[in-house]
Every structure is written in structure tokens, then in C-alpha cells.
Amino acid sequence: MKDTHMERLFTYLNETALYLEENWTVTYLEGLAEAGENLFRQEICQPLEDKQKRILEEKLASVSKVEYEVEDIRKAFQLTVLKGMKGAVQPHHSMTPDAVALFLSYLVNKVLGKREETATILDLAVGSGNLISALLNHATVPLHARGFEVDETLLKLAFVSANLQQHELELFHQDSVEPLAFPEVDLVVTDLPVGFYPKDDVAANYLLKADEGHSYLHHLMIEQAIEKTKDSGFLLFVVPNFLFESDQAKQLHEYVKEHANILGLLQLPKTMFQSEQFGKSIFMLQKKGDGVRQPKQALLAELPSFSKKEALADMIQQMNKWFDQELGI
Incomplete structure (x- = not known):
């Protein structure tokens, strides 16, 4: 097998x-x-100890003189993090699949259009940084990114990976449901963690808090994201397919409709998930604002398998047509 730069970096x-x-x-x-x-x-x-340092110096010497492409670095990190997560038991240790990250890159470039000034992008659950790195690596406009992560180990991985890829990425070791003090952003892209939020005192400040018991973390994060997005800015979430089937779904739907236009719901290929109950979709919103067009028809589609190139190219063609007709972009 050909020893690629990515494989060499993975081995190191x-x-x-x-x-x-x-x-x-x-x-x-x-x-x-x-x-x-x-x-x-x-x-x-x-x-x-000196002997241990020498062993690590030898390993470092095998990769230190190589000029790496940013995608080589991202993919090598992704593969090693996935390996490490197999041994980790925390349920929040999961990673956005590569094909989904690349599809989100297409959507980000689509909604940001041909702007020349730097766009600000926010990920409220940055994890090990794989998704935000993919977006930065494939961006067609300059991006300034911010990411929040409550897990210290994942945050350090995101930090190191971003440094090696020379990305302008501000990282915060903080629970992103707590109050955040920074200007609104042009775009939020987050693979939402799903579950209950334990801090009822923090959730009490949200409109989407539960009437009793713990609130849904993913609902609170959607509210936080909408709050932190500029008027007419865009939001792209990876959400569970059951998002609008829970006991608090009605309140979520009403909140979203009041503050944003629902652009679409794209169901990810079933083949990507172990079973139907784990299935996910991409939920696309645009925050209301001056001159924002409400689409006559939301974009609802079941995406073909990402390995079926022709079917995917056909789907993207249809989506490009939809963006043009409904949003003028």
C-alpha cells in the first residue's frame, strides 16, 4: 500500500x-x-525520562519534515480520534461522519454565497473539531470561526488540530447553554448533542425550558443558536429524526417559526446509522430579518447514499435550483 502523508501522520x-x-x-x-x-x-x-523522550523524538522525526495538506491533517486526526472514542464510554464522544461534514461544507458555501468580507461561524458543540475543520478547509469565502466545548480533552484535540491546520479558530472551554458574551454571528453549524440538560437554573432563562423536570439540551441549543445569529443569518443543525416527535416538540416548532424561516429538512441516508432510531437529518433555518424571503416550499428530501455519486450529483442540482428559485442565491 502506498504510504501517503495522511497514513504516515496517522501512524505517528x-x-x-x-x-x-x-x-x-x-x-x-x-x-x-x-x-x-x-x-x-x-x-x-x-x-x-531521557530514554522515553528519545523514543518520542524518533517518532516525531519521521513526520516533522513533511509538508502536510490541511485535509491530510484533519483526516489523520479524525481516524485517531475515532479509534480513541471506541474506548471512551461518554455518550457525547461521537463524531460527525466525514460525508456529512463535506455535505455541510457545500451548504455553508451555498448560503454564504459570493460575499467578499469575512463571515463569522459558530459551532456550539465543537467536539474534537472535525466538523469545523472540514468547513474551514472547504470554505469558498473567508471564515472566522468560534467553537464551544465542555469536554476538556476534546477541546484540546480541536485546539491542536486547528493549530496544525493553521486555522483562525477561537475555542472556549464552556457549556454553550450558559450565557455567552460575544457578538452575533453570520452562521451557526452544529451537530447537536441529544439528551437532557442537567442545570435547571440555567435552563430557566430559556423560552424552551421544560415545564417540569430537565429540559432538552438540543432544544436549548437551538434557542441559543438563534439568539446568537444575526438577523437574516443562517443555521444548519444535524438533528435526530425524532426532533419534532417529542413531548416538547410543539413548543420547539412554534419558537422556531416565530424567529426563523424553516428552509429545509434533509434526511441523511439510512445506511449511515446502526438502526432507524439513531437516524439524523440536516435542519436548515434562516433567522428572520429585513429582506429575508420566506420560501414558498421548504426543501424536504431524503438524501441518497453518499457513495452513489450520480444520485448525489442529481440531488445537488435540484437543491441548487431550489436555492435559486426560493432564496435567490
Whole structure:
């Protein structure tokens, strides 16, 4: 097999993470972040014995002189993070599949159009940074990105990966449902974590709070995202297919309709999910504002398998036509 730059980088990250997991008190994912930090700084940053440092220096030397494409870096990180997540038990440790991240890149470029000034983009659950990196790598307009992540290990991975890809990405170690102090953005793109939000005192400030018991985290994040988007800005969410079937769905639907135009709901291919109950869709909104066109017909579609190139190209052609007719973009 041809040794590509991406494979070489994967081997380095994986072997260094495994070595640190075995010889230093860290998990595989923490070791992975350290491996990335060493590559970025071109030195061994961990306080290890000389013999251990030499072993890591040899591994680093195998990759340090290579000029990497940003997508090589993103994909090598993605593969090692996926490997590390198999051993992690936290349910929030999951990653946006590559094909979905690339499809979201198409949608981001579509809604941002041909603007020349930098657009601001926000991810409220940045995870290890794979989705935001894909959007930055494939953007056709300049982007300034912000991301929030409550898990420290995932945040460090996003930070190291962004540094290596030389992205302008501001990262915050914070629960994004709590009050956020920064200007509104042009676009929000988030793969929404699903479940209940434990902090009832914080949820109490939201219109979408539950009447009793814990509120739905994904509902609160949709409200936060709409609040943090400029008038006429766009929002793209990866949501569970059951989003509008829960006991609080009516209140969510009314809130969304009051503040935004529903542009579409694109169901992701069933083949991507273990079973139907885990199925997801892309939920597209535009916040209301001056000159915003309400589409006569929302874009509702079941996306073909991403491996079926012709069917996908046909779907994109139909979508381009819809954007042109309904939104004039």
C-alpha cells in the first residue's frame, strides 16, 4: 500500500498516543492531543525520562519534515480520534461522519454565497473539531470561526488540530447553554448533542425550558443558536429524526417559526446509522430579518447514499435550483 502523508501522520499520532498511554498517566485521546502538540512545537513537551523522550523524538522525526495538506491533517486526526472514542464510554464522544461534514461544507458555501468580507461561524458543540475543520478547509469565502466545548480533552484535540491546520479558530472551554458574551454571528453549524440538560437554573432563562423536570439540551441549543445569529443569518443543525416527535416538540416548532424561516429538512441516508432510531437529518433555518424571503416550499428530501455519486450529483442540482428559485442565491 502506498504510504501517503495522511497514513504516515496517522501512524505517528497513533503510536505516540499509545506510547504515552502506556508510559505516562494519560488516556489514548489525551495522548493524541499531546502527540499533536509535539508536532506543532517540533519538540517533546512532556516531562519524561531521557530514554522515553528519545523514543518520542524518533517518532516525531519521521513526520516533522513533511509538508502536510490541511485535509491530510484533519483526516489523520479524525481516524485517531475515532479509534480513541471506541474506548471512551461518554455518550457525547461521537463524531460527525466525514460525508456529512463535506455535505455541510457545500451548504455553508451555498448560503454564504459570493460575499467578499469575512463571515463569522459558530459551532456550539465543537467536539474534537472535525466538523469545523472540514468547513474551514472547504470554505469558498473567508471564515472566522468560534467553537464551544465542555469536554476538556476534546477541546484540546480541536485546539491542536486547528493549530496544525493553521486555522483562525477561537475555542472556549464552556457549556454553550450558559450565557455567552460575544457578538452575533453570520452562521451557526452544529451537530447537536441529544439528551437532557442537567442545570435547571440555567435552563430557566430559556423560552424552551421544560415545564417540569430537565429540559432538552438540543432544544436549548437551538434557542441559543438563534439568539446568537444575526438577523437574516443562517443555521444548519444535524438533528435526530425524532426532533419534532417529542413531548416538547410543539413548543420547539412554534419558537422556531416565530424567529426563523424553516428552509429545509434533509434526511441523511439510512445506511449511515446502526438502526432507524439513531437516524439524523440536516435542519436548515434562516433567522428572520429585513429582506429575508420566506420560501414558498421548504426543501424536504431524503438524501441518497453518499457513495452513489450520480444520485448525489442529481440531488445537488435540484437543491441548487431550489436555492435559486426560493432564496435567490
